[in-house]
Structures are given as C-alpha cells and as structure tokens.
Amino acid sequence: MPPLADVVKVAIEWPGANAQLIEIDQKRPLASIIREVCDGWSLSGAEQFALRYADGPQLYITEQSRGDIKNGTILRLAISPARAARQLLERIQSHGIDARLEALKELAKLSADPTFAAEFINMEGIGTLARLVESGTHFGEMLAFTLTAFLELMDHSIVSWDLISLSFIKQIAGYVNQPMVDVSILQRSLAILESMVLNSHSLYHRVAQEITVGQLIGHLSNQEIQTYAIALINALFLKAPEDRRQEEYSNPLEQHLTEMASTLAQKHLRSIILNHIIRGNRPIKAEMAHQLYVLQVLTFNLLEERMMTKMDPNDQTQRDVIFELRRIAFDGENDPTGTEKRKALYAKDYKMLGFTNHLNPAMDFTQTPPGMLALDNMLYLAKVHQDTYIRIVLENSSREDKHECPFGRCAIELTRVLCEILQVGELPNEGCNDYHPMFFTHDRAWEEFFCVCIQLLNKTWKEMRATAEDFNKVMQVAREQITRALAMKPSSLDQLKNKLRGLSYSEILRLRQSERMSQDDFQSPPIIELRERIQPEILELIKQQRLNRLCEGSCFRKVGNRRRQEKFWFCRLSLNHKVLHFGDLDESPQGEVPLEMLSDKIPVCDIKSVVTGKDCPHMKEKSALKQNKEVLELAFSVLYDPDETLNFVAPNKYEYCVWTDGLCALLGREMGSDLTRSDLDTLISMEMKLRLLDLENITIPEAPPPVPKEPSSYNFTYNYS
16 A cells, blocks of 8 residues: 555546546556546546646646645546647638637637647647738637637747747737737737747847837727737837937837837827826736836836946047036026136136036046936036026035035936936846836936935935035935835825925934834833843734734735736635645735635645745746846745645735745744834834833822832833923
8 A cells, every 4th residue: 555645535527427536646657547547437548538637727737747736636537638739730720610719719728738738839730820820811719819829839938939930920010000909819919029029039120120119109098908018118128239229210109119218208108108007097907017117127227328438538528518517507698708708717616516526527427327327417407407406506606614515426426326226227127016107207207306306415415514524424314315205106206396395304313213213212121121021922913913914815926938917826824724725816816815716725734844035946947037136035935745845926025024924933933024023123112112101100109119929020210200
C-alpha cells in the first residue's frame, strides 16, 4: 500500500455517467490511471483520453502538473489534447459556418491551456489561424474568437513573433483603423499589436508604419477599448529608438508613433486622456491606472537627455540663455543699450541671480543630474512667469541681512530633487499605479510644476529665516513639503498650490513632532516599563486584526506576459484559522468571496514557512529584465508540504505587510513588517496617553494613600501644573 502522502482522493466525471470516486497513487503512471478510469465506464482507446480539472480554467493534467491535484478535487475525463487539437483544426477549416463558429469558440477557450497549445501549434495551427485572418472573410464573433485564440496561443511563447507576416500585420492594423469595428475585435487587435511591439524589434517598425497617433486618439474616447489603446501607445513609446523619441513634426496627428515626444506634448492627446479617462464617468481600474502611470513615467523620461547633458562653457548659444536670464531680471524689456552699459557688472548680476560661480555661471550647469534641464526650467520661469521670476530675484538680491535666497543655486538643486522624486530616467515598475492626475492638466506640466515648487522654496527659505549655511536644511524641508503634497494626489496644479500652502515650515515641524511622539515621548524608565507592560496586549490586538484581515481575504492579480488582460485570484483564511482557500476569478471582486467559489486549499498545518522578496521561487524564475525593485518588495511565497509553493505579488505595500504579518502570526512567528512596527508604536502611544490622562484626572488625597497589598510598578510622579 502506498504512503498516504502519495495518495489523493478525487472524483472523476464523464457526461451521462455516475462519477467515479477513486484514490490516485501519485507514483503510478498517469496513463495507467486513465486506463483504469476508462475501464470503469467500458471506454476503449484509453490513449485517446486525458484528465482535466472540472472547475476553474479546466486545464489538462500532465505528469508535470499532477502534483497540484489536492484531496477532494473534481476531475473530468476528456479527449486528449492531441485529439482535441486535431479535431478543432479540422472543424475550423470546414465549410459549415455554424460548425466553424463553435470550433473557434471552443478553441479560444482551450488555447489558454499550455498542453493543448503545444499540440495545436505543432500541427501548424497558428499558421491556419493567421491565414483565416489574412483572408479577410471572417467578421463579427467568428473573427473575435479567431483573434482571441491566436493571442492566447502566442502568449505561451512557444513560437516567435518574428514569424508573423506583413500581410497579417496590415490586416490587424486595418481593424484598428476602420471607423466601425466590433469592440471585441478592436480589443484583441490592439492587444495583438501591443504584443508584437513588446516582443519583436523588427515588428515594432512594421507596426509603427501602420498606426498613427490620430487613429489611436479616436479610440481613447471609447471606454471599452481605451485601456488597450493607451497600452499600445505606451508600448510603441517604450520601444521607440532614442533618436526618434525627441523628433518634432509640424502635424503631430498625422505622424507615426515613432515620434512620441511631440505627440505627448500636444494638447489634443492630453485633453482626450484628461476628459475621457481621468475625469470620465467611470472609476479608473487598476490596469488603466497602471497605463496612465507608465505614460507619465515615459513622458518624464523624455527629460533624461537634457538632465544628463552638461553645459559647454564655450558654447555661445548656451551662454546666451544665461545672458537672457540676466537681461530679463535686470535690464528690462525696452532697454536695448542696457547690455553694453552693464557688461562690466555682469559678475555682480550673476552673484545677485544666485549662481555659485558668478564669474562663469555656465560652470554651475556642468553637474549631472540636473545638467541643462535646470537651465531650461529657469528660462521657462523667466519667459512665461516673468513677474514671478523678477520678484523672486530682486526680492533676494536687494537684501542686506544675509538671508537672501540664492535663486540660481536653488533652481539647480530643486530640479535635481524633482527628478529624484518623479524618478526621471527610470523604467516603469510593473506593479505600480502611482500616476498624478495634475500632470495631465497642462501641456507643460513639468515646467509648471517646477514654477510652483520654486515659489514654495523661496517662501520656505523666508519662513526658516535661512542663510547660505542652511541651504541643505531648506532643501530637505522643501523635498518633504513636495513629497507630502504629491501623496495627497492633487487633481490640478491649483490644488497642488493649495496643498503646499497648507504645508508651511511650521506645519512641517508640527507633523515631524507628531510623528516622533512614539519615539521621543516619555523616555523615563517608568514610562519605558509601562510600554513593556502594554506591548504584549497590543501585539495580540494587532495579531487578531491581521488574522481577521486574512479571513476577509484579498484579491491578487496574475502578472503574465500581457498586462492588459487582467486575471485575478483570491485567497482567504478559514474562520477557524486551519485552512487557506484560494482560486481563480474572472474579474476583480467587489466584496467578500465565498469559500465555495475557491476551489483550492492548503491546510495550515502543511505550511512550512513564508519567504519574501528575492527568496521567492517566482522571483528567482523571472528574468532580470522583468524583475524590478518594486515587485520584489511586494512578493512573498507560502512553502508547504510536499515541496509546493503558493506565490503572491501583493497589490500594494499595505496588503503585503498585512499578509506577511498574518501568515507569520498564523505560524506562531514574530510579526516584523514596517506596518506592525508603526501600528505598535501608534497604539502604544495612544494607550499610554489614555492611561496618563486617567492619572491626570485623579484627585490626589491630602493624606498619604494606604500601602497597596502588592508592590506598584508605576513609581513615577508628574507635575501637571
């Protein structure tokens, strides 16, 4: 008799027959088990059959995947993948329209199965589907199912995208360019084009020649396909050669997508995104939020070239920009002879402008970052917001009390800080949705953002009554003000100004003091003793909160090769804390998911450990190109008997901390996340304040109180006067 660990009890179904309840010995060959099942129903030709899951994706079971079968699983006897592929291939080439439609519908569903996909591809199935598309004879549902099957098959990365023909690309691009096409066909066409661009350098150039910006802009107003359209824009932008991204064209709506810099700066594209997506009448889902974040990052990355370009002190054109800054500040618009009269005083003027090297201010722009980007920002402020620029410069240059704010030095350092905050030059993070709506409200959002922040910096300098020695301190406060304001997600630049107005230097000090209370407050030995007495009950409270949160469950997104197709799975802990239930979902749930909908489970007693970050199996498997810091910080895995893993990528840092803490609590281990430490400090501080408040409200009797029977642990005295 085989060991119990090698045996799973399952039910196997067959249409029109009673289910068989059998015990599967995992060490027996799968073919032998299938033969036994077929004999139970008197079915001949056991080699023509296979086992599939009856629920969920209904994947085929192979020798490699059979270890995933759990006790109580319901399986289904089905025709083998090779036989199914052969039959479907014959049916989709039949003359009967109804039979072909049904075959394509079934193919679209089966193509997600890697075992079936391999068999179908080996029979030249992808070429058959491509020819059906190229023929142009399929429309409506039939075409939608054909494109779905094609996309699913290609997603398995069994064959290269480079094998796709030009005629196929033209046909798919034609569906995108046609004015009246079914939504499902448009979605799949855009998705196929996106995959082509992301997976093949040669296909990128072909797709870029077939699709123009104007054609995609028209799709951004359609809520059903706008995510697919913006994903294709991002893909083309991401893969565009560096020298083509910065090119400018006179008519951006007719240009091809290889020239993205001009496009993304155009009011029409920005306003469509702002009005139809960000301010649309539907809430923005996670996938759209990610695409907006990617677009924001790629747009800001256009600044990288200027950010990393040093100024050439011998380049007269670049030096003329510095002369222009001086002229606007000191000469006035209608003084043509001013430059000649003041030539000898240039050094003094540059010192008043706040440059570090006032003899040759070009040297201030030789450090990268921020390089020439800082000069671009300063010139924009001087040209577009001239009154503000002149006020800041003259206000500080006329001061005699050593509290002048050096405009030039501040503008250069501020540009570097803004580049760091917005991560200019870094690739988008796969799991990040952190876009800022206000950057889509203005054609020159970066420059306007700088103009708002330089005014804030000047105001903070005055509030701190800073001198040159305080420069770094002022920059730290300004960085904190900007970071806190951005975290509030202002919807416009005006809202940003209001948020920054409320974050004055005194408010920053108050916030810092409040946040330090849990660390700096009450450091006397009696209070430390009180903290130690309170901590266990607070930890138990946090532990129960984490376990309750696991019982409610969370939704996790499956990250595959194609982000645009959202696939979800849900995991939750049973109320008795003995079983983890999980299963796939078609869409993100709006509320709690019943346990009955989750087909898989793991007994808590089988869990061996919880690992995080780069120790996770699914992080070790990912290629270096796909792996990034943010995904690593959100990844964790449950390791359970026998040598199995359940892999997670949390949607955000909060869910990551809750789940890792909860799982550690479940296993009787220490909860060590940043969230637990923060909650612990906060709750202990609140509890201590409440207890001390109770002490404050006690009326102290004139006579000494009687000696308590037990020694008191709180031998401290406070003066509340």
